Amino acid sequence: MLVLALDTATPASSVALVKVTSDWMEGVVERRAVDPRAHGETLAPEIAEVLAEAGVGAGDLGAIVAGTGPGPFTGLRVGLATAASMGQALGIPTYGVCSLDALGRAAGPGLVLVATDARRREVYFATYEDGVRTFGPEVARPADVASIIAARTRRPEVVGESEIIEAATALAGAEGAREAAAIARAEATSRLRPDETLSHEKGKLHRGAGEGVLKYGEIFRLPVEEHLLYPPPAALVALAADRIRAGEPGEQLTPLYLRRPDAVEPAARKPVLT
Amino acid sequence: MPDEPLVLGIETSCDETGVGIVRGHTLLADALASSVEQHARFGGVVPEVASRAHLEAIVPTMQRALDEAKVTLADVDAIAVTSGPGLAGALLVGVAAAKGYALAADKPIYGVNHLAAHVAVDTLEHGPLPEPAVAMLVSGGHSSLLLVDDLTNGVTPLGATIDDAAGEAFDKVARLLGLGFPGGPIIDRTARDGDAGSIAFPRGLTAPKDLAAHRFDFSFSGLKTAVARFVEATERDGTPVPVADVSASFQEAVCDVLTTKAIDACLFNEVETLVIGGGVAANSRLRAMVTARAEKKGIRVRVPRPQLCTDNGAMVAALGSRLVAAGVAPSRLDLPADSAMPLTEVSVAG
Numbered sequence: 237m238l239v240l241a242l243d244t245a246t247p248a249s250s251v252a253l254v255k256v257t258s259d260w261m262e263g264v265v266e267r268r269a270v271d272p273r274a275h276g277e278t279l280a281p282e283i284a285e286v287l288a289e290a291g292v293g294a295g296d297l298g299a300i301v302a303g304t305g306p307g308p309f310t311g312l313r314v315g316l317a318t319a320a321s322m323g324q325a326l327g328i329p330t331y332g333v334c335s336l337d338a339l340g341r342a343a344g345p346g347l348v349l350v351a352t353d354a355r356r357r358e359v360y361f362a363t364y365e366d367g368v369r370t371f372g373p374e375v376a377r378p379a380d381v382a383s384i385i386a387a388r389t390r391r392p393e394v395v396g397e398s399e400i401i402e403a404a405t406a407l408a409g410a411e412g413a414r415e416a417a418a419i420a421r422a423e424a425t426s427r428l429r430p431d432e433t434l435s436h437e438k439g440k441l442h443r444g445a446g447e448g449v450l451k452y453g454e455i456f457r458l459p460v461e462e463h464l465l466y467p468p469p470a471a472l473v474a475l476a477a478d479r480i481r482a483g484e485p486g487e488q489l490t491p492l493y494l495r496r497p498d499a500v501e502p503a504a505r506k507p508v509l510t
Numbered sequence: 511m512p513d514e515p516l517v518l519g520i521e522t523s524c525d526e527t528g529v530g531i532v533r534g535h536t537l538l539a540d541a542l543a544s545s546v547e548q549h550a551r552f553g554g555v556v557p558e559v560a561s562r563a564h565l566e567a568i569v570p571t572m573q574r575a576l577d578e579a580k581v582t583l584a585d586v587d588a589i590a591v592t593s594g595p596g597l598a599g600a601l602l603v604g605v606a607a608a609k610g611y612a613l614a615a616d617k618p619i620y621g622v623n624h625l626a627a628h629v630a631v632d633t634l635e636h637g638p639l640p641e642p643a644v645a646m647l648v649s650g651g652h653s654s655l656l657l658v659d660d661l662t663n664g665v666t667p668l669g670a671t672i673d674d675a676a677g678e679a680f681d682k683v684a685r686l687l688g689l690g691f692p693g694g695p696i697i698d699r700t701a702r703d704g705d706a707g708s709i710a711f712p713r714g715l716t717a718p719k720d721l722a723a724h725r726f727d728f729s730f731s732g733l734k735t736a737v738a739r740f741v742e743a744t745e746r747d748g749t750p751v752p753v754a755d756v757s758a759s760f761q762e763a764v765c766d767v768l769t770t771k772a773i774d775a776c777l778f779n780e781v782e783t784l785v786i787g788g789g790v791a792a793n794s795r796l797r798a799m800v801t802a803r804a805e806k807k808g809i810r811v812r813v814p815r816p817q818l819c820t821d822n823g824a825m826v827a828a829l830g831s832r833l834v835a836a837g838v839a840p841s842r843l844d845l846p847a848d849s850a851m852p853l854t855e856v857s858v859a860g
């Protein structure tokens with residue numbers, strides 16, 4: 237089955253076509269444009285381009301997976317509105333996946349902090365152990381992230397070795413992911429003194445993913461692999477693969493709104509006399 | 511006529527999620543979801559709240575419109591969507607959804623101007639618009655006088671408000687009187703029990719010295735302040751505020767200015783047709799006053815029924831239908847949401 241995946245939760249507007257079979261998945265085409273203010277303009281042409289490049293039509297799609305954030309709302313809604321309307325028009329299911337999970341999954345084995353830019357000098361963040369979320373997503377100032385995690389980390393779910401490998405194979409192949417993780421881990425230990433790393437219940441976070449970790453590098457001090465700055469849409473598909481394969485009904489795509497709308501109820505009326 | 515274009519229109523520029531479907535000048539469906547109640551306690555539309563509501567409402571509203579018109583997206587000839595002006599985040603939801611529908615169903619897309627759509631919607635009720643015409647658009651977000659030579663090609667702005675929009679003045683005065691939000695319909699109702707001649711409120715930009723520079727412009731902020739002063743002075747005297755009289759006198763002042771300037775614009779441009787749109791065009795006093803005064807000058811007034819005056823998807827579809835019929839090239843898939851889209855741009859060039 238051909239699956240369209242898209243994510244607009246970060247400055248990147250990413251689109252991928254992924255072929256999902258009963259026991260395998262492979263990326264067909266991927267596109268990414270990085271411009272935080274242009275999702276509304278870039279996303280639809282990107283979709284048209286990946287379809288054309290793959291030589292298929294929208295009618296050939298069997299499902300759509302969209303990153304539901306968290307992320308700056310305006311851009312995030314562009315992706316979800318596009319995915320929802322396409323799903324409705326094509327009569328195919330739409331699935332939502334937390335955008336940070338795509339980064340956590342793509343980061344592969346190890347303890348990973350995922351942080352993306354939430355603007356207003358804050359980050360959206362979550363932690364992952366071997367691709368599975370152990371904390372978050374939350375929004376906070378970068379300097380507060382470490383203490384929030386330390387104070388509130390719950391015991392991570394136990395993950396079987398086979399699942400870790402599946403997480404990795406879906407993306408780069410098991411060997412590649414393991415290698416990448418090993419290199420990153422070695423880098424982390426050589427570059428950072430232990431007291432500088434962020435703590436995690438079961439140990440120290442080894443690596444970071446997401447452009448928020450890079451932007452606030454002075455605070456997080458975690459290595460970030462270049463291909464892990466923005467949520468890879470193919471990883472969204474990996475995370476929705478079970479639902480896609482089972483033919484589960486789609487869901488309404490709702491952004492992960494971690495902030496309330498900025499709105500204040502009006503105070504008592506101001507006098508105009510005097 | 512079956513060979514007339516079947517066009518679908520999507521509107522999300524403010525707090526109404528609208529999907530309309532027309533064939534030629536015939537309205538087939540007009541589905542609407544409003545977030546107005548969520549804004550009431552804030553006394554005005556909160557952009558982020560409106561944007562969230564649009565995303566939730568767009569798919570079900572589309573479904574209702576398709577069901578109502580008994581068509582599918584595959585039957586549609588083109589998809590039109592409000593590209594601007596309006597609230598940026600709200601516009602983006604509609605534009606993104608329209609692109610999704612256009613991509614999935616492989617249809618041409620037209621990003622259209624919200625104000626021109628307010629003019630076009632009248633064709634659904636009264637047939638083709640005689641051109642040239644003068645259009646007066648009055649709502650919570652805009653107050654403009656336009657000269658319409660060819661709606662598919664661009665309109666010429668004659669004047670606009672220099673401060674508050676007419677509908678905004680209704681909202682602010684309703685709040686001042688403790689009547690609630692939105693103010694337009696409430697003041698219309700309250701004013702029926704009042705004496706419109708009881709309080710002499712100012713008519714903005716009608717003095718000879720103002721007319722030189724602002725003949726077709728509006729100003730409602732002085733009027734709003736005058737109402738506030740009157741209310742405070744009354745309260746200070748310890749007498750109850752005559753809410754119905756204040757509503758009626760305020761409404762009379764707004765309608766008087768709008769009517770006077772609209773008719774002057776018709777006479778000045780030697781135009782015999784005046785079309786009125788926007789939420790304030792649903793005001794019963796404005797409709798009666800304009801019709802009566804215009805008739806004496808030989809001007810025909812066209813005002814669509816109230817549901818079509820406020821923001822809706824049908825108006826966008828109506829304009830899209832005109833554009834398709836006129837052979838205007840569709841927009842591209844990268845068309846932007848433009849919160850400050852100029853009136854000279856009726857649709858985003860392809």
Ligand SMILES: [Zn+2]
Nearest residue numbers: 624649788821
């Ligand atoms: Zn409007």
